[in-house]
Amino acid sequence: MAIRLHNTLTRRKEDMVTRDEGAVSIYVCGPTVYNHIHIGNARTFLSFDVIRRYLQWRGFDVYFVQNITDVDDKIIARAAEEGKTAEEVARFYTEAFLDAMRALGVCRPDVQPRATDTIPDMIEMVERLIDRGHAYVVEGDVYFSVRSFPEYGKLSGRDIDELRSGARVDVDERKRDPVDFALWKAAKPGEPHWSSPWGEGRPGWHLECSVMSEKELGPSFDIHGGACDLIFPHHENEIAQSEAATGRPFARYWLHGGLLQIDAEKMSKSLGNFMLLKDVLNDYEPQAVRMLMLQTHYRSPLDFSLERLDEAKAAYERIATLVRNIRWARGTTPAPDGASSDERNRLESQVASTRERFTVEMDDDFNTAGALGALFELARVANTFMAAHPGGLSSADLLALSEVEEALVELIGALGIELAEVNRSSYPPEVVELSKQLAGYEGQDTEAAVEALLAARAAARTERNWAAADAVRDGLSDLGFTIEDTPQGARVSFTPEL
RNA sequence: GGCGACGUGGCCAAGUGGCAAGGCAGGGGCCUGCAAAGCCCUUAUCCCCGGUUCGAAUCCGGGCGUCGCCUCCA
Incomplete structure (x- = not known):
């Protein structure tokens, strides 16, 4: 059975056919390190962590790349506010980000390049784009010529002419076309800057993802991920840059996560309605946070609240308690008689059908909510089994329960939720x-x-x-x-x- | 205005043509010295209207509503 993915590029579910059989190359847009990440940012990183873990569990050799944007307008602005250098701000929040991911139990990417470590490669791509007629230089800035890339808009379903008429921002007169975007920006005094053929400057935001993904994964790779608010312009621009520079198709599958909301409104730093991940993890276990996120499909919006987090915690504890109770029961002296072999068979076949359903659900565009449903059904059956024999369980019963325990630990573990042993x-x-x-x-x-x-x-x-x-x-x-x-x-x- | 997502029980949520998963909360019962955990029972004309079909939550058309993107955003 093939794994099915919802591809934003085609707007439908497709069978996943990877570039190299048995291997999956993934690039996910990382954070801009100008502040602590909020719980909405965390959702996206968690979603792709689950996708990565599941593909690994399914036997794929996954190569996972995620950037860290450590040079950017917002970092510069933050530095000015705090009276620090942009480098100091970026370094501090990079560490904070890595700490937060560790605390949430998100696996480290195989490669996690920083924008500032990739400057020479970015300059090289800009030169390629200029050579191929897709970019032009104006007074130390370099712009991508959107009209030079006829397929522009294919990801977001946008039309260049409509974009142009709808442009609300003050138009930079030096651009040949209002929809063109910056690949390289001439540095203003006090800003971080690097030497380039066009003078001292710094890269535009969209550039790094094109450069890093090509460098680490090659010109065409399997999955590109991010939250849906990046579809336009960020991912559209990445496609334009990469395909114009390489002449080859960029990512095969575009996966986009839904946004976390508070009171039915997007959580964002600019709206000011955010909760920081580190603050949430101060009061809740990472398992509760993960459970909350997994109960909703990754592409749907998710309304966040502490009440819902409490509910998710209770749901997590239902599984955790069962596993703890099984472990405890296995430490007791087996009773001479317990369940009938029929009952044991039913329990064992439930384990098998749970594994089956879990895989079917997850193969279908990573339906974590459905997969959890399968685990909860197994939990009920196992609880019923134990409740039916208060007088004690035989060695054979305990063996059957250990299969339940093993399945629960393994499957929920494939979703990144750890059921810790009692310490x-x-x-x-x-x-x-x-x-x-x-x-x-x-x-x-x-x-x-x-x-x-x-x-x-x-x-x-x-x-x-x-x-x-x-x-x-x-x-x-x-x-x-x-x-x-x-x-x-x-x-x-x-x-x-x- | 353009593009897109969505509307399922008290709350959350899976399900994209064949008797509506699951979690949380509430009520009743069982177990317990009391608890806890758990078990059993209990709640749905699937936003509205029309159409296609033997059959629609699911497909098509229209409407209403919510959200996102169109500007930095995970």
Whole structure:
């Protein structure tokens, strides 16, 4: 079964046929580093991280390139505001961006070129465009001649003449045509600048993506991604630059993500209605953020709110709790009899059908919402299986459940959501003091302290001393532990608040 | 005005011709010493009108509404 992609260029879903069989080359537009990225920026990077991970999971050899725009008007403006140099601003927010991506669990691109490291290549492409009659020099600026590229507008469905009449911006009289755009800008005093055949200057924004993608992936590659607000003019201009410079088709498939909205309005730095990713991650686990994004198809708009983030967190915990409960059950002593072989077969066939449906959904233009639906169905079936046998599960039952666990961890992992193992070493030290008070524990080991508390609570419950039992549970609860009673004993889990 | 996306239960959302996934929230029940987790039950004339079809959320036409791009934007 082929993977289907919605291609903005053709406005329909197509079978993915890559340049090299078994390999996928991807270029995704990265951030301009003039501020911390907001949650809307994060959505796009997350979407393409999921696409990349899924293709890898499907066995493709993925080569993923994403630029960092570290020279730009907005960086210069920000530097002026802060009384810093543009280089300082760019360096600071580049680091902040890399930190934020790490915190969200976004895989690093295979190559992550910076615009300022690619200047010679950009100059070379501009020279090529001038040589081929697609660009012209005016007083140190170089412009791309849009009319020299007849296919201009094929991505965004725009018509050059309509663009021209609709141009609202003050027209630069030196341009031969109002729709022409800058490839190279002569530097004003105090701006970052590089030597070029046209004098000291800096590159235009659209240029770097054409240059980097060609340098890293070749003139024709498989997938070019970005958010849909980049379709025009950015991606249209990239196509014009690259195809005019190389004479060869640019990206085969154009994938565009929908925008994140707040109160049904685009989240953007210019509108001022944004939330920074780093602030959101201060209060929420990355898994909750990822779950929220995955519940909506990547091309649809997504209205963001903390309420929805709470819902996504609850949804994530449904899966995480199940996996934790399976792991716990597998640590208990198997019962002599549990489920019937029919029940086990049903569970196992559900695992198989979940894997099947997950793949079908994801192959169809990365339908993460559908894929999650498959996982939740498996969760319900597995929960039902366990609920039907409160008296305990046999070794065979536990083996079947371990297949459920394996599938959930693997499949949700293919979407970039990690189901972490419980880390006992991170138990808080306060538990020792609590155990001393309530269970007479004398040692210093946190894990042993918890064991002592659970033993004390079990004893109290046997004596029907609910006050003593609840004191232990409440004390542990205050430290971030959850105690749940089952017929097989108390189940403890530790989930510290962020 | 041009180009594009979208309109599915209380909220979110998948589904693009054949009995409407899933999550969250609410209500009822079960389990529990009380909880927690979980299970069971429970809520949809798929924006409106017309058309095509044996059959339409899904295709076509018209309307209404929301959003995006057309200017820097993930």
